[in-house]
Amino acid sequence: MTLLEQTVQMLRERILAGHYAPDDRLPETTLADDLNVSRTVVRLALGAMAREGLVENRPNRGFRLRSFSLDEVTDAIALRGTVEGMAARLAAERGASAAALAEMRQILARMDAAVSRGFATLPARSAWIEMNAALHDAIIAASGHATIPDVVAQLSRMPLVSARAIVFDAGDGGWGLSRVVRAHDDHHAVVDAISARQGARAEALMREHALRSGQNKRQSFAAMKSGDTPLPGLSLVRG
Amino acid sequence: MTLLEQTVQMLRERILAGHYAPDDRLPETTLADDLNVSRTVVRLALGAMAREGLVENRPNRGFRLRSFSLDEVTDAIALRGTVEGMAARLAAERGASAAALAEMRQILARMDAAVSRGFATLPARSAWIEMNAALHDAIIAASGHATIPDVVAQLSRMPLVSARAIVFDAGDGGWGLSRVVRAHDDHHAVVDAISARQGARAEALMREHALRSGQNKRQSFAAMKSGDTPLPGLSLVRG
DNA sequence: GTGTTGTGAATTGCATGCAATCAACACGAC
DNA sequence: GTCGTGTTGATTGCATGCAATTCACAACAC
Numbered sequence: 001m002t003l004l005e006q007t008v009q010m011l012r013e014r015i016l017a018g019h020y021a022p023d024d025r026l027p028e029t030t031l032a033d034d035l036n037v038s039r040t041v042v043r044l045a046l047g048a049m050a051r052e053g054l055v056e057n058r059p060n061r062g063f064r065l066r067s068f069s070l071d072e073v074t075d076a077i078a079l080r081g082t083v084e085g086m087a088a089r090l091a092a093e094r095g096a097s098a099a100a101l102a103e104m105r106q107i108l109a110r111m112d113a114a115v116s117r118g119f120a121t122l123p124a125r126s127a128w129i130e131m132n133a134a135l136h137d138a139i140i141a142a143s144g145h146a147t148i149p150d151v152v153a154q155l156s157r158m159p160l161v162s163a164r165a166i167v168f169d170a171g172d173g174g175w176g177l178s179r180v181v182r183a184h185d186d187h188h189a190v191v192d193a194i195s196a197r198q199g200a201r202a203e204a205l206m207r208e209h210a211l212r213s214g215q216n217k218r219q220s221f222a223a224m225k226s227g228d229t230p231l232p233g234l235s236l237v238r239g
Numbered sequence: 240m241t242l243l244e245q246t247v248q249m250l251r252e253r254i255l256a257g258h259y260a261p262d263d264r265l266p267e268t269t270l271a272d273d274l275n276v277s278r279t280v281v282r283l284a285l286g287a288m289a290r291e292g293l294v295e296n297r298p299n300r301g302f303r304l305r306s307f308s309l310d311e312v313t314d315a316i317a318l319r320g321t322v323e324g325m326a327a328r329l330a331a332e333r334g335a336s337a338a339a340l341a342e343m344r345q346i347l348a349r350m351d352a353a354v355s356r357g358f359a360t361l362p363a364r365s366a367w368i369e370m371n372a373a374l375h376d377a378i379i380a381a382s383g384h385a386t387i388p389d390v391v392a393q394l395s396r397m398p399l400v401s402a403r404a405i406v407f408d409a410g411d412g413g414w415g416l417s418r419v420v421r422a423h424d425d426h427h428a429v430v431d432a433i434s435a436r437q438g439a440r441a442e443a444l445m446r447e448h449a450l451r452s453g454q455n456k457r458q459s460f461a462a463m464k465s466g467d468t469p470l471p472g473l474s475l476v477r478g
Numbered sequence: 479g480t481g482t483t484g485t486g487a488a489t490t491g492c493a494t495g496c497a498a499t500c501a502a503c504a505c506g507a508c
Numbered sequence: 509g510t511c512g513t514g515t516t517g518a519t520t521g522c523a524t525g526c527a528a529t530t531c532a533c534a535a536c537a538c
Binding site: 002003004037038039040041044060061062 | 529530
Protein backbone atom coordinates (compact mmCIF):
# COMPACT_ATOMS: atom_id res chain seq x y z
CA MET A 1 0.00 0.00 0.00
CA THR A 2 1.51 3.29 -1.06
CA LEU A 3 1.86 6.30 1.16
CA LEU A 4 -0.73 8.08 -0.91
CA GLU A 5 -3.35 5.42 -0.30
CA GLN A 6 -2.58 5.41 3.41
CA THR A 7 -2.94 9.17 3.47
CA VAL A 8 -6.30 9.10 1.72
CA GLN A 9 -7.52 6.56 4.23
CA MET A 10 -6.25 8.50 7.22
CA LEU A 11 -7.82 11.70 5.95
CA ARG A 12 -11.13 9.98 5.31
CA GLU A 13 -11.16 8.55 8.80
CA ARG A 14 -10.32 11.88 10.35
CA ILE A 15 -13.05 13.63 8.42
CA LEU A 16 -15.73 11.04 9.15
CA ALA A 17 -14.63 11.00 12.79
CA GLY A 18 -15.48 14.67 12.92
CA HIS A 19 -11.89 15.76 13.35
CA TYR A 20 -12.54 18.76 11.12
CA ALA A 21 -15.65 20.92 11.07
CA PRO A 22 -17.76 21.25 7.93
CA ASP A 23 -16.61 24.07 5.63
CA ASP A 24 -13.26 24.12 7.41
CA ARG A 25 -10.27 25.03 5.35
CA LEU A 26 -7.77 22.22 5.01
CA PRO A 27 -4.31 23.81 4.62
CA GLU A 28 -1.81 21.48 3.04
CA THR A 29 0.95 22.35 5.46
CA THR A 30 -1.17 21.68 8.54
CA LEU A 31 -2.35 18.32 7.27
CA ALA A 32 1.15 17.41 6.17
CA ASP A 33 2.44 18.11 9.66
CA ASP A 34 -0.45 16.28 11.32
CA LEU A 35 0.02 13.15 9.25
CA ASN A 36 3.81 13.34 8.99
CA VAL A 37 3.89 13.22 5.21
CA SER A 38 5.02 15.69 2.61
CA ARG A 39 2.78 18.32 1.09
CA THR A 40 2.95 16.54 -2.25
CA VAL A 41 1.19 13.50 -0.87
CA VAL A 42 -1.40 15.61 0.93
CA ARG A 43 -2.14 17.44 -2.27
CA LEU A 44 -2.53 14.20 -4.20
CA ALA A 45 -4.78 12.78 -1.51
CA LEU A 46 -6.97 15.88 -1.34
CA GLY A 47 -7.24 15.84 -5.12
CA ALA A 48 -8.49 12.28 -4.96
CA MET A 49 -11.01 13.11 -2.27
CA ALA A 50 -12.21 16.16 -4.15
CA ARG A 51 -13.30 13.90 -6.97
CA GLU A 52 -15.06 11.72 -4.45
CA GLY A 53 -16.96 14.74 -3.28
CA LEU A 54 -15.84 14.90 0.34
CA VAL A 55 -13.80 18.04 -0.13
CA GLU A 56 -13.96 20.93 -2.55
CA ASN A 57 -11.13 22.64 -4.36
CA ARG A 58 -11.17 26.22 -5.57
CA PRO A 59 -8.14 27.21 -7.62
CA ASN A 60 -5.55 29.09 -5.62
CA ARG A 61 -7.72 28.86 -2.54
CA GLY A 62 -7.00 25.36 -1.50
CA PHE A 63 -9.32 22.69 -0.22
CA ARG A 64 -12.35 22.97 2.02
CA LEU A 65 -14.32 20.30 3.76
CA ARG A 66 -17.73 19.91 2.15
CA SER A 67 -20.90 19.85 4.16
CA PHE A 68 -23.93 17.82 3.22
CA SER A 69 -27.52 18.71 3.93
CA LEU A 70 -29.97 16.08 5.04
CA ASP A 71 -31.83 16.53 1.76
CA GLU A 72 -28.69 15.87 -0.24
CA VAL A 73 -28.06 12.72 1.74
CA THR A 74 -31.56 11.31 1.32
CA ASP A 75 -31.56 12.25 -2.35
CA ALA A 76 -28.27 10.43 -2.80
CA ILE A 77 -29.65 7.39 -0.99
CA ALA A 78 -32.61 7.37 -3.36
CA LEU A 79 -30.22 7.56 -6.28
CA ARG A 80 -28.27 4.63 -4.92
CA GLY A 81 -31.55 2.75 -4.69
CA THR A 82 -32.35 3.55 -8.30
CA VAL A 83 -28.97 2.33 -9.49
CA GLU A 84 -29.06 -0.77 -7.31
CA GLY A 85 -32.58 -1.30 -8.58
CA MET A 86 -31.22 -1.36 -12.10
CA ALA A 87 -28.63 -3.88 -10.96
CA ALA A 88 -31.30 -6.11 -9.45
CA ARG A 89 -33.38 -5.87 -12.61
CA LEU A 90 -30.40 -6.78 -14.79
CA ALA A 91 -29.54 -9.68 -12.52
CA ALA A 92 -33.12 -10.94 -12.93
CA GLU A 93 -33.39 -10.31 -16.65
CA ARG A 94 -30.00 -11.62 -17.64
CA GLY A 95 -30.20 -14.43 -15.15
CA ALA A 96 -27.89 -14.57 -12.17
CA SER A 97 -25.56 -17.54 -12.16
CA ALA A 98 -26.26 -20.47 -9.88
CA ALA A 99 -23.16 -19.62 -7.90
CA ALA A 100 -24.25 -16.02 -7.45
CA LEU A 101 -27.70 -17.07 -6.29
CA ALA A 102 -26.21 -19.60 -3.91
CA GLU A 103 -24.01 -16.92 -2.40
CA MET A 104 -26.97 -14.60 -1.90
CA ARG A 105 -28.99 -17.36 -0.27
CA GLN A 106 -26.11 -18.16 2.03
CA ILE A 107 -25.78 -14.56 3.14
CA LEU A 108 -29.53 -14.42 3.67
CA ALA A 109 -29.37 -17.51 5.86
CA ARG A 110 -26.69 -15.97 8.03
CA MET A 111 -28.74 -12.79 8.26
CA ASP A 112 -31.79 -14.82 9.27
CA ALA A 113 -29.83 -16.24 12.17
CA ALA A 114 -28.57 -12.79 13.12
CA VAL A 115 -32.09 -11.38 13.21
CA SER A 116 -33.24 -14.15 15.49
CA ARG A 117 -30.36 -13.39 17.85
CA GLY A 118 -31.12 -9.68 17.90
CA PHE A 119 -28.82 -6.65 17.93
CA ALA A 120 -28.32 -5.79 21.56
CA THR A 121 -24.55 -6.06 21.33
CA LEU A 122 -22.18 -3.98 19.27
CA PRO A 123 -20.53 -6.99 17.59
CA ALA A 124 -23.96 -8.18 16.52
CA ARG A 125 -24.63 -4.83 14.92
CA SER A 126 -21.20 -4.72 13.25
CA ALA A 127 -21.70 -8.21 11.85
CA TRP A 128 -25.07 -7.17 10.45
CA ILE A 129 -23.50 -4.21 8.70
CA GLU A 130 -20.95 -6.48 7.05
CA MET A 131 -23.54 -8.99 5.92
CA ASN A 132 -25.81 -6.27 4.61
CA ALA A 133 -22.97 -4.79 2.59
CA ALA A 134 -22.03 -8.22 1.27
CA LEU A 135 -25.57 -8.87 0.08
CA HIS A 136 -25.84 -5.54 -1.66
CA ASP A 137 -22.46 -6.13 -3.30
CA ALA A 138 -23.53 -9.59 -4.42
CA ILE A 139 -26.65 -8.22 -6.09
CA ILE A 140 -24.63 -5.55 -7.82
CA ALA A 141 -22.08 -8.09 -8.98
CA ALA A 142 -24.83 -10.41 -10.25
CA SER A 143 -25.99 -7.67 -12.59
CA GLY A 144 -22.93 -8.20 -14.75
CA HIS A 145 -22.81 -4.44 -15.30
CA ALA A 146 -19.29 -3.05 -15.41
CA THR A 147 -20.00 0.53 -14.36
CA ILE A 148 -22.64 0.18 -11.66
CA PRO A 149 -20.12 -0.89 -9.00
CA ASP A 150 -18.09 2.25 -9.62
CA VAL A 151 -21.10 4.54 -9.44
CA VAL A 152 -22.41 2.95 -6.25
CA ALA A 153 -18.94 3.14 -4.75
CA GLN A 154 -18.75 6.82 -5.56
CA LEU A 155 -22.13 7.48 -3.96
CA SER A 156 -21.22 5.38 -0.96
CA ARG A 157 -18.39 7.70 -0.09
CA MET A 158 -20.87 10.38 0.86
CA PRO A 159 -21.61 10.27 4.57
CA LEU A 160 -24.59 8.08 5.52
CA VAL A 161 -25.23 7.02 1.92
CA SER A 162 -23.39 3.72 1.95
CA ALA A 163 -25.23 0.46 2.53
CA ARG A 164 -22.88 0.13 5.51
CA ALA A 165 -24.26 3.27 7.11
CA ILE A 166 -27.01 1.65 9.16
CA VAL A 167 -28.51 3.46 12.10
CA PHE A 168 -29.48 1.20 14.94
CA ASP A 169 -31.86 2.66 17.48
CA ALA A 170 -32.44 1.33 20.97
CA GLY A 171 -36.08 2.44 21.12
CA ASP A 172 -38.89 1.01 19.04
CA GLY A 173 -38.80 -2.73 19.60
CA GLY A 174 -35.24 -2.85 20.86
CA TRP A 175 -32.19 -1.89 18.81
CA GLY A 176 -34.06 -1.21 15.65
CA LEU A 177 -35.31 -4.74 15.40
CA SER A 178 -38.53 -3.77 13.65
CA ARG A 179 -36.64 -1.70 11.08
CA VAL A 180 -34.15 -4.46 10.48
CA VAL A 181 -36.87 -7.07 10.15
CA ARG A 182 -38.61 -4.95 7.55
CA ALA A 183 -35.40 -4.35 5.63
CA HIS A 184 -34.54 -8.00 5.80
CA ASP A 185 -37.94 -8.92 4.37
CA ASP A 186 -36.96 -6.72 1.43
CA HIS A 187 -33.72 -8.64 1.04
CA HIS A 188 -35.54 -11.94 0.80
CA ALA A 189 -38.06 -10.52 -1.63
CA VAL A 190 -35.39 -9.05 -3.90
CA VAL A 191 -33.43 -12.29 -4.07
CA ASP A 192 -36.65 -14.22 -4.70
CA ALA A 193 -37.50 -11.84 -7.53
CA ILE A 194 -34.06 -12.16 -9.07
CA SER A 195 -34.27 -15.92 -8.80
CA ALA A 196 -37.70 -15.92 -10.45
CA ARG A 197 -36.46 -13.60 -13.23
CA GLN A 198 -38.94 -10.92 -12.18
CA GLY A 199 -36.96 -7.87 -13.21
CA ALA A 200 -39.51 -5.13 -12.63
CA ARG A 201 -40.36 -6.51 -9.19
CA ALA A 202 -36.72 -6.75 -8.17
CA GLU A 203 -36.14 -3.19 -9.28
CA ALA A 204 -39.15 -1.77 -7.47
CA LEU A 205 -38.27 -3.60 -4.27
CA MET A 206 -34.73 -2.34 -4.33
CA ARG A 207 -35.83 1.24 -4.79
CA GLU A 208 -38.31 1.03 -1.97
CA HIS A 209 -35.69 -0.60 0.22
CA ALA A 210 -33.43 2.41 -0.25
CA LEU A 211 -36.20 4.95 0.21
CA ARG A 212 -37.11 3.40 3.54
CA SER A 213 -33.48 3.46 4.57
CA GLY A 214 -33.41 7.17 3.81
CA GLN A 215 -36.54 7.75 5.87
CA ASN A 216 -35.06 5.87 8.78
CA LYS A 217 -31.95 7.99 8.71
CA ARG A 218 -33.99 11.14 8.46
CA GLN A 219 -35.93 10.17 11.57
CA SER A 220 -32.84 9.20 13.52
CA PHE A 221 -31.10 12.36 12.48
CA ALA A 222 -34.01 14.53 13.54
CA ALA A 223 -34.02 12.79 16.92
CA MET A 224 -30.27 13.33 17.22
CA LYS A 225 -30.41 17.00 16.43
CA SER A 226 -32.83 17.74 19.21
CA GLY A 227 -30.21 16.67 21.71
CA ASP A 228 -27.40 17.84 19.43
CA THR A 229 -25.49 14.76 20.52
CA PRO A 230 -26.01 11.13 19.61
CA LEU A 231 -28.94 9.79 21.55
CA PRO A 232 -27.91 7.32 24.23
CA GLY A 233 -28.39 3.92 22.72
CA LEU A 234 -27.94 5.13 19.17
CA SER A 235 -24.99 3.74 17.33
CA LEU A 236 -24.16 5.66 14.20
CA VAL A 237 -21.85 3.78 11.91
CA ARG A 238 -20.49 5.39 8.82
CA GLY A 239 -18.71 3.73 5.98
CA MET B 240 -7.70 28.04 -15.45
CA THR B 241 -4.80 26.32 -13.79
CA LEU B 242 -2.13 24.39 -15.59
CA LEU B 243 -3.46 21.21 -14.08
CA GLU B 244 -6.91 21.73 -15.55
CA GLN B 245 -5.42 22.54 -18.93
CA THR B 246 -3.36 19.39 -18.77
CA VAL B 247 -6.34 17.21 -17.90
CA GLN B 248 -8.20 18.67 -20.84
CA MET B 249 -5.30 18.22 -23.25
CA LEU B 250 -4.81 14.63 -22.16
CA ARG B 251 -8.50 13.89 -22.51
CA GLU B 252 -8.55 15.32 -26.00
CA ARG B 253 -5.49 13.37 -27.01
CA ILE B 254 -6.92 10.15 -25.68
CA LEU B 255 -10.33 10.60 -27.27
CA ALA B 256 -8.65 11.64 -30.51
CA GLY B 257 -6.97 8.26 -30.55
CA HIS B 258 -3.52 9.65 -29.97
CA TYR B 259 -2.69 6.71 -27.74
CA ALA B 260 -3.64 3.10 -28.30
CA PRO B 261 -5.84 1.25 -25.81
CA ASP B 262 -3.85 -0.47 -23.05
CA ASP B 263 -0.87 1.70 -23.90
CA ARG B 264 1.41 2.64 -21.07
CA LEU B 265 1.47 6.35 -20.35
CA PRO B 266 4.95 7.18 -18.96
CA GLU B 267 4.98 10.41 -17.02
CA THR B 268 8.16 11.65 -18.59
CA THR B 269 6.93 11.14 -22.13
CA LEU B 270 3.66 12.94 -21.49
CA ALA B 271 5.45 15.71 -19.64
CA ASP B 272 7.70 16.26 -22.62
CA ASP B 273 4.81 16.05 -25.09
CA LEU B 274 2.72 18.62 -23.25
CA ASN B 275 5.61 20.78 -22.03
CA VAL B 276 4.66 20.57 -18.39
CA SER B 277 6.38 19.10 -15.38
CA ARG B 278 5.97 15.51 -14.26
CA THR B 279 4.16 16.71 -11.14
CA VAL B 280 1.31 18.14 -13.16
CA VAL B 281 1.13 15.06 -15.37
CA ARG B 282 0.92 12.87 -12.31
CA LEU B 283 -1.86 14.98 -10.82
CA ALA B 284 -3.74 14.97 -14.10
CA LEU B 285 -3.43 11.22 -14.55
CA GLY B 286 -4.58 10.72 -10.99
CA ALA B 287 -7.66 12.75 -11.75
CA MET B 288 -8.36 10.81 -14.92
CA ALA B 289 -7.86 7.51 -13.14
CA ARG B 290 -10.74 8.39 -10.89
CA GLU B 291 -12.79 9.23 -13.96
CA GLY B 292 -12.06 5.79 -15.33
CA LEU B 293 -10.22 6.70 -18.52
CA VAL B 294 -6.87 5.43 -17.27
CA GLU B 295 -5.82 2.81 -14.74
CA ASN B 296 -3.11 3.06 -12.13
CA ARG B 297 -1.21 0.12 -10.68
CA PRO B 298 1.16 1.04 -7.86
CA ASN B 299 4.75 1.36 -8.99
CA ARG B 300 3.76 0.48 -12.52
CA GLY B 301 2.34 3.77 -13.59
CA PHE B 302 -0.71 4.52 -15.65
CA ARG B 303 -2.22 2.64 -18.55
CA LEU B 304 -4.90 3.68 -20.97
CA ARG B 305 -8.09 1.76 -20.34
CA SER B 306 -9.99 0.08 -23.13
CA PHE B 307 -13.74 -0.18 -23.27
CA SER B 308 -15.73 -2.95 -24.85
CA LEU B 309 -18.84 -2.19 -26.81
CA ASP B 310 -20.87 -3.96 -24.14
CA GLU B 311 -19.43 -1.75 -21.45
CA VAL B 312 -20.30 1.32 -23.46
CA THR B 313 -23.90 0.32 -24.15
CA ASP B 314 -24.34 -0.75 -20.54
CA ALA B 315 -23.06 2.61 -19.40
CA ILE B 316 -25.42 4.38 -21.78
CA ALA B 317 -28.31 2.41 -20.32
CA LEU B 318 -27.17 3.42 -16.85
CA ARG B 319 -27.07 7.04 -17.90
CA GLY B 320 -30.61 6.60 -19.18
CA THR B 321 -31.73 5.16 -15.86
CA VAL B 322 -30.22 8.04 -13.92
CA GLU B 323 -31.55 10.66 -16.32
CA GLY B 324 -34.88 8.87 -16.11
CA MET B 325 -34.84 9.40 -12.37
CA ALA B 326 -34.05 13.07 -13.00
CA ALA B 327 -37.01 13.39 -15.36
CA ARG B 328 -39.28 11.67 -12.88
CA LEU B 329 -38.18 13.97 -10.08
CA ALA B 330 -38.63 17.00 -12.28
CA ALA B 331 -42.19 15.85 -12.97
CA GLU B 332 -43.04 14.83 -9.42
CA ARG B 333 -41.51 17.81 -7.67
CA GLY B 334 -42.65 20.17 -10.37
CA ALA B 335 -40.22 21.92 -12.62
CA SER B 336 -40.23 25.69 -12.26
CA ALA B 337 -41.87 27.81 -14.93
CA ALA B 338 -38.48 29.16 -15.90
CA ALA B 339 -37.05 25.67 -16.29
CA LEU B 340 -39.98 24.56 -18.44
CA ALA B 341 -39.70 27.69 -20.55
CA GLU B 342 -36.03 27.01 -21.14
CA MET B 343 -36.74 23.45 -22.22
CA ARG B 344 -39.47 24.61 -24.58
CA GLN B 345 -37.16 27.17 -26.06
CA ILE B 346 -34.46 24.60 -26.70
CA LEU B 347 -37.07 22.30 -28.23
CA ALA B 348 -38.17 25.06 -30.58
CA ARG B 349 -34.64 25.63 -31.76
CA MET B 350 -34.24 21.90 -32.24
CA ASP B 351 -37.48 21.78 -34.25
CA ALA B 352 -36.06 24.35 -36.61
CA ALA B 353 -32.79 22.44 -36.87
CA VAL B 354 -34.59 19.23 -37.78
CA SER B 355 -36.48 20.97 -40.54
CA ARG B 356 -33.20 22.30 -41.93
CA GLY B 357 -31.56 18.88 -41.85
CA PHE B 358 -28.02 17.85 -40.99
CA ALA B 359 -26.14 17.79 -44.25
CA THR B 360 -23.51 20.22 -43.01
CA LEU B 361 -21.03 19.80 -40.20
CA PRO B 362 -22.04 23.02 -38.41
CA ALA B 363 -25.64 21.82 -38.43
CA ARG B 364 -24.57 18.61 -36.78
CA SER B 365 -22.38 20.39 -34.23
CA ALA B 366 -25.21 22.75 -33.33
CA TRP B 367 -27.51 19.78 -32.83
CA ILE B 368 -25.04 18.20 -30.46
CA GLU B 369 -24.91 21.38 -28.38
CA MET B 370 -28.68 21.73 -28.24
CA ASN B 371 -29.13 18.09 -27.36
CA ALA B 372 -26.65 18.42 -24.52
CA ALA B 373 -28.34 21.59 -23.31
CA LEU B 374 -31.73 19.89 -23.20
CA HIS B 375 -30.42 16.91 -21.30
CA ASP B 376 -28.67 19.23 -18.86
CA ALA B 377 -31.84 21.25 -18.40
CA ILE B 378 -33.84 18.16 -17.53
CA ILE B 379 -31.18 17.07 -15.06
CA ALA B 380 -31.09 20.52 -13.50
CA ALA B 381 -34.89 20.60 -13.24
CA SER B 382 -34.77 17.51 -11.06
CA GLY B 383 -33.36 19.55 -8.21
CA HIS B 384 -31.19 16.58 -7.30
CA ALA B 385 -27.73 17.57 -6.12
CA THR B 386 -25.85 14.38 -6.99
CA ILE B 387 -27.32 13.32 -10.33
CA PRO B 388 -25.33 15.92 -12.28
CA ASP B 389 -22.08 14.56 -10.84
CA VAL B 390 -22.96 10.96 -11.63
CA VAL B 391 -24.03 11.74 -15.18
CA ALA B 392 -20.88 13.80 -15.66
CA GLN B 393 -18.77 10.90 -14.52
CA LEU B 394 -20.50 8.50 -16.89
CA SER B 395 -20.25 11.01 -19.72
CA ARG B 396 -16.49 10.92 -19.55
CA MET B 397 -16.50 7.40 -20.89
CA PRO B 398 -16.12 7.36 -24.65
CA LEU B 399 -19.41 7.43 -26.57
CA VAL B 400 -21.51 7.57 -23.41
CA SER B 401 -22.07 11.31 -23.23
CA ALA B 402 -25.25 12.87 -24.59
CA ARG B 403 -22.86 14.81 -26.83
CA ALA B 404 -21.62 11.63 -28.47
CA ILE B 405 -24.09 11.47 -31.30
CA VAL B 406 -23.39 9.40 -34.37
CA PHE B 407 -24.66 10.89 -37.59
CA ASP B 408 -24.90 8.55 -40.49
CA ALA B 409 -25.16 9.58 -44.11
CA GLY B 410 -27.19 6.56 -45.14
CA ASP B 411 -30.73 5.84 -44.06
CA GLY B 412 -32.70 8.93 -44.92
CA GLY B 413 -29.76 11.26 -45.18
CA TRP B 414 -27.44 12.12 -42.29
CA GLY B 415 -29.31 10.18 -39.69
CA LEU B 416 -32.45 12.20 -40.15
CA SER B 417 -34.78 9.35 -39.26
CA ARG B 418 -32.83 8.60 -36.09
CA VAL B 419 -32.75 12.22 -35.08
CA VAL B 420 -36.45 12.65 -35.75
CA ARG B 421 -37.21 9.68 -33.54
CA ALA B 422 -34.94 10.94 -30.78
CA HIS B 423 -36.44 14.39 -31.04
CA ASP B 424 -39.94 12.94 -30.67
CA ASP B 425 -38.68 11.51 -27.39
CA HIS B 426 -37.48 14.95 -26.32
CA HIS B 427 -40.89 16.47 -26.88
CA ALA B 428 -42.62 13.60 -25.12
CA VAL B 429 -40.33 13.83 -22.08
CA VAL B 430 -40.83 17.55 -21.68
CA ASP B 431 -44.57 17.12 -22.12
CA ALA B 432 -44.57 14.44 -19.43
CA ILE B 433 -42.59 16.62 -17.05
CA SER B 434 -44.91 19.52 -17.71
CA ALA B 435 -47.96 17.32 -17.06
CA ARG B 436 -46.39 15.95 -13.84
CA GLN B 437 -46.38 12.43 -15.29
CA GLY B 438 -43.34 11.08 -13.48
CA ALA B 439 -43.49 7.43 -14.47
CA ARG B 440 -44.00 8.33 -18.12
CA ALA B 441 -41.14 10.79 -18.15
CA GLU B 442 -38.87 8.20 -16.58
CA ALA B 443 -39.82 5.45 -19.01
CA LEU B 444 -39.37 7.72 -22.01
CA MET B 445 -35.96 8.83 -20.86
CA ARG B 446 -34.78 5.27 -20.39
CA GLU B 447 -36.02 4.21 -23.78
CA HIS B 448 -34.41 7.28 -25.33
CA ALA B 449 -31.05 6.18 -23.97
CA LEU B 450 -31.50 2.55 -24.95
CA ARG B 451 -32.19 3.53 -28.52
CA SER B 452 -29.14 5.76 -28.52
CA GLY B 453 -27.09 2.76 -27.43
CA GLN B 454 -28.54 0.62 -30.19
CA ASN B 455 -27.75 3.28 -32.77
CA LYS B 456 -24.16 3.43 -31.63
CA ARG B 457 -23.89 -0.33 -31.65
CA GLN B 458 -25.06 -0.43 -35.25
CA SER B 459 -22.78 2.36 -36.39
CA PHE B 460 -19.86 0.79 -34.60
CA ALA B 461 -20.49 -2.57 -36.21
CA ALA B 462 -20.58 -0.88 -39.60
CA MET B 463 -17.35 0.93 -38.83
CA LYS B 464 -15.48 -2.15 -37.78
CA SER B 465 -16.11 -3.93 -41.05
CA GLY B 466 -14.08 -1.27 -42.80
CA ASP B 467 -11.85 -0.73 -39.76
CA THR B 468 -12.01 2.95 -40.61
CA PRO B 469 -14.82 5.43 -40.19
CA LEU B 470 -17.29 4.94 -42.98
CA PRO B 471 -17.26 7.74 -45.49
CA GLY B 472 -20.03 10.07 -44.54
CA LEU B 473 -20.00 9.06 -40.90
CA SER B 474 -19.11 11.77 -38.48
CA LEU B 475 -18.24 10.45 -35.06
CA VAL B 476 -18.21 13.13 -32.43
CA ARG B 477 -17.06 12.32 -28.99
CA GLY B 478 -17.35 14.49 -25.95
C1' DG C 479 -18.05 55.71 10.42
C1' DT C 480 -17.56 53.65 5.91
C1' DG C 481 -15.14 52.37 2.12
C1' DT C 482 -10.65 51.91 -0.34
C1' DT C 483 -6.00 50.83 -0.99
C1' DG C 484 -1.50 49.02 0.24
C1' DT C 485 1.53 45.83 2.48
C1' DG C 486 3.09 41.55 4.39
C1' DA C 487 2.39 36.92 5.89
C1' DA C 488 0.44 32.68 4.74
C1' DT C 489 -0.68 29.41 1.31
C1' DT C 490 -0.95 27.37 -3.01
C1' DG C 491 0.94 25.92 -7.76
C1' DC C 492 4.55 24.06 -9.92
C1' DA C 493 9.45 22.32 -10.97
C1' DT C 494 13.18 19.62 -9.89
C1' DG C 495 16.09 16.12 -7.51
C1' DC C 496 16.90 11.78 -5.26
C1' DA C 497 15.90 7.24 -3.56
C1' DA C 498 13.04 3.08 -4.24
C1' DT C 499 10.96 -0.06 -7.24
C1' DC C 500 10.18 -2.62 -11.29
C1' DA C 501 10.85 -4.83 -15.95
C1' DA C 502 14.05 -6.67 -19.11
C1' DC C 503 17.81 -9.02 -20.38
C1' DA C 504 21.93 -11.54 -19.97
C1' DC C 505 24.28 -15.07 -17.76
C1' DG C 506 24.94 -19.38 -15.64
C1' DA C 507 23.33 -23.88 -13.41
C1' DC C 508 21.10 -27.99 -14.20
C1' DG D 509 16.95 -26.27 -23.79
C1' DT D 510 14.73 -24.57 -19.70
C1' DC D 511 14.63 -22.52 -15.53
C1' DG D 512 16.40 -19.57 -12.05
C1' DT D 513 19.17 -15.48 -10.67
C1' DG D 514 21.77 -11.20 -10.78
C1' DT D 515 22.34 -6.81 -12.83
C1' DT D 516 21.13 -2.61 -15.29
C1' DG D 517 18.34 0.87 -17.21
C1' DA D 518 14.07 3.02 -16.98
C1' DT D 519 10.27 4.70 -14.33
C1' DT D 520 7.75 5.77 -10.42
C1' DG D 521 7.07 7.68 -5.52
C1' DC D 522 8.06 11.18 -2.69
C1' DA D 523 10.41 15.45 -0.60
C1' DT D 524 11.78 19.95 -0.94
C1' DG D 525 12.42 24.71 -2.84
C1' DC D 526 10.86 28.78 -5.21
C1' DA D 527 7.69 31.89 -7.48
C1' DA D 528 2.86 33.44 -7.77
C1' DT D 529 -1.41 34.24 -5.81
C1' DT D 530 -4.49 35.23 -2.13
C1' DC D 531 -6.12 36.77 2.24
C1' DA D 532 -5.99 39.57 6.51
C1' DC D 533 -5.35 43.69 8.44
C1' DA D 534 -3.97 48.19 8.98
C1' DA D 535 -3.49 52.82 7.27
C1' DC D 536 -5.69 56.28 4.92
C1' DA D 537 -9.10 59.16 2.30
C1' DC D 538 -13.63 60.76 2.28
